[in-house]
Amino acid sequence: xxxxxxxxxxxxxxxxxxxxxxxxxxxxxxxxxxxxxxxxxxxxxxxxxxxxxxxxxxxxxxxxxxxxxxxxxxxxxxxxxxxxxxxxxxxxxxxxxxxxxxxxxxxxxxxxxxxxxxxxxxxxxxxxxxxxxxxxxxxxxxxxxxxxxxxxxxxxxxxxxxxxxxxxxxxxxxxxxxxxxxxxxxxxxxxxxxxxxxxxxxxxxxxxxxxxxxxxxxxxxxxxxxxxxxxxxxxxxxxxxxxxxxxxxxxxxxxxxxxxxxxxxxxxxxxxxxxxxxxxxxxxxxxxxxxxxxxxxxxxxxxxxxxxxxxxxxxxxxxxxxxxxxxxxxxxxxxxxxxxxxxxxxxxxxxxxxxxxxxxxxxxxxxxxxxxxxxxxxxxxxxxxxxxxxxxxxxxxxxxxxxxxxxxxxxxxxxxxxxxxxxxxxxxxxxxxxxxxxxxxxxxxx
Numbered sequence: 100x101x102x103x104x105x106x107x108x109x110x111x112x113x114x115x116x117x118x119x120x121x122x123x124x125x126x127x128x129x130x131x132x133x134x135x136x137x138x139x140x141x142x143x144x145x146x147x148x149x150x151x152x153x154x155x156x157x158x159x160x161x162x163x164x165x166x167x168x169x170x171x172x173x174x175x176x177x178x179x180x181x182x183x184x185x186x187x188x189x190x191x192x193x194x195x196x197x198x199x200x201x202x203x204x205x206x207x208x209x210x211x212x213x214x215x216x217x218x219x220x221x222x223x224x225x226x227x228x229x230x231x232x233x234x235x236x237x238x239x240x241x242x243x244x245x246x247x248x249x250x251x252x253x254x255x256x257x258x259x260x261x262x263x264x265x266x267x268x269x270x271x272x273x274x275x276x277x278x279x280x281x282x283x284x285x286x287x288x289x290x291x292x293x294x295x296x297x298x299x300x301x302x303x304x305x306x307x308x309x310x311x312x313x314x315x316x317x318x319x320x321x322x323x324x325x326x327x328x329x330x331x332x333x334x335x336x337x338x339x340x341x342x343x344x345x346x347x348x349x350x351x352x353x354x355x356x357x358x359x360x361x362x363x364x365x366x367x368x369x370x371x372x373x374x375x376x377x378x379x380x381x382x383x384x385x386x387x388x389x390x391x392x393x394x395x396x397x398x399x400x401x402x403x404x405x406x407x408x409x410x411x412x413x414x415x416x417x418x419x420x421x422x423x424x425x426x427x428x429x430x431x432x433x434x435x436x437x438x439x440x441x442x443x444x445x446x447x448x449x450x451x452x453x454x455x456x457x458x459x460x461x462x463x464x465x466x467x468x469x470x471x472x473x474x475x476x477x478x479x480x481x482x483x484x485x486x487x488x489x490x491x492x493x494x495x496x497x498x499x500x501x502x503x504x505x506x507x508x509x510x511x512x513x514x515x516x517x518x519x520x521x522x523x524x525x526x527x528x529x530x531x532x533x534x535x536x537x538x539x540x541x542x543x544x545x
Contacts, residue, residue, distance in 0.1 A: 147215030176314030222247035264495025287430030294357030299414035374514025
């Protein structure tokens with residue numbers, strides 16, 4: 100029975116993934132519904148039980164999702180225990196608890212990996228999983244460096260698995276509606292977008308050598324990253340700001356979302372150049388090791404521009420909100436965020452607005468909400484061939500690529516030109532940071 104079920108899902112998903120490579124959007128939804136019968140329950144492994152875990156309660160528990168949570172996985176024992184306790188309020192069975200993501204991936208009865216691990220695990224874990232026959236929902240950013248994004252797109256094509264990044268605004272009905280209107284000319288010819296984020300993150304501790312916390316598998320936490328001694332505060336959220344071993348700074352952490360919307364609206368892929376002004380501006384002596392303020396400019400062909408205004412530690416709402424995207428056209432403008440949109444004419448007067456009926460987390464840690472649920476359920480249905488993906492991994496990887504370009508520009512202290520066809524930097528210093536150093540034997544390979 101199990102073999103029959105997996106064969107059935109594999110056949111349906113292969114058809115869906117194949118269609119995604121060949122004008123996926125052109126096929127009607129009814130064509131997918133004929134592919135699948137009733138035997139389409141998906142067995143899920145959820146790896147990474149930190150602050151994002153709450154986003155997965157509802158989509159996994161929904162009866163209509165028709166999924167089984169087979170595994171909860173985390174490198175920290177107390178996270179596993181907490182995950183089991185929290186999920187017990189949403190499901191009436193007990194998933195297996197596992198600290199090693201590789202064992203989840205090796206289980207042939209698992210159809211899907213939800214990869215909510217730290218950034219440095221996103222692409223390597225995803226590639227391991229698709230090579231083992233799994234479909235993957237990977238949280239943003241989908242890669243730690245530009246080369247990993249290239250590998251993810253190669254893996255999708257080679258293994259024909261559904262890979263979807265957690266860029267959940269692509270599944271917002273209001274965002275879908277207004278972006279469609281923009282593409283139809285609602286504000287004329289679009290030429291610029293400003294993607295922004297403003298938060299008031301506080302002081303973080305300076306790292307100090309410390310004993311590995313009880314219950315933490317520090318070796319597995321590091322995974323693909325080079326080994327080093329444990330330092331205090333690292334395993335929890337502050338790995339985001341402690342250098343480049345594990346995190347991708349605020350551009351990768353939150354810029355991914357708004358830059359994805361900006362690129363979607365302008366219908367652009369890779370830029371022809373990038374330049375940034377960025378620095379650490381706050382709490383000069385704390386443990387934060389990269390910029391906390393960034394102004395990045397991406398220039399595209401046809402004189403289109405995307406700007407990223409990232410404020411990690413200043414909550415001033417420059418644009419009237421803590422996060423969102425402004426889109427400018429020759430006949431008007433649009434403001435869009437997780438709460439809906441406002442459409443303005445060239446005279447600055449509001450023409451139309453729409454407020455989201457659900458609630459999605461904004462700048463608070465963790466999050467989740469209706470938008471996340473819709474995006475994850477879309478992923479489940481894409482696996483079954485019943486829906487097209489609202490955003491495939493190419494969308495996710497290219498949007499994440501902008502974040503990497505900005506980070507590289509900051510790290511080498513200069514802007515540089517980019518091949519607009521491939522996204523490759525045309526700068527020898529930038530190319531030195533195109534990949535990363537891996538722990539021997541952990542290099543991701545397609």
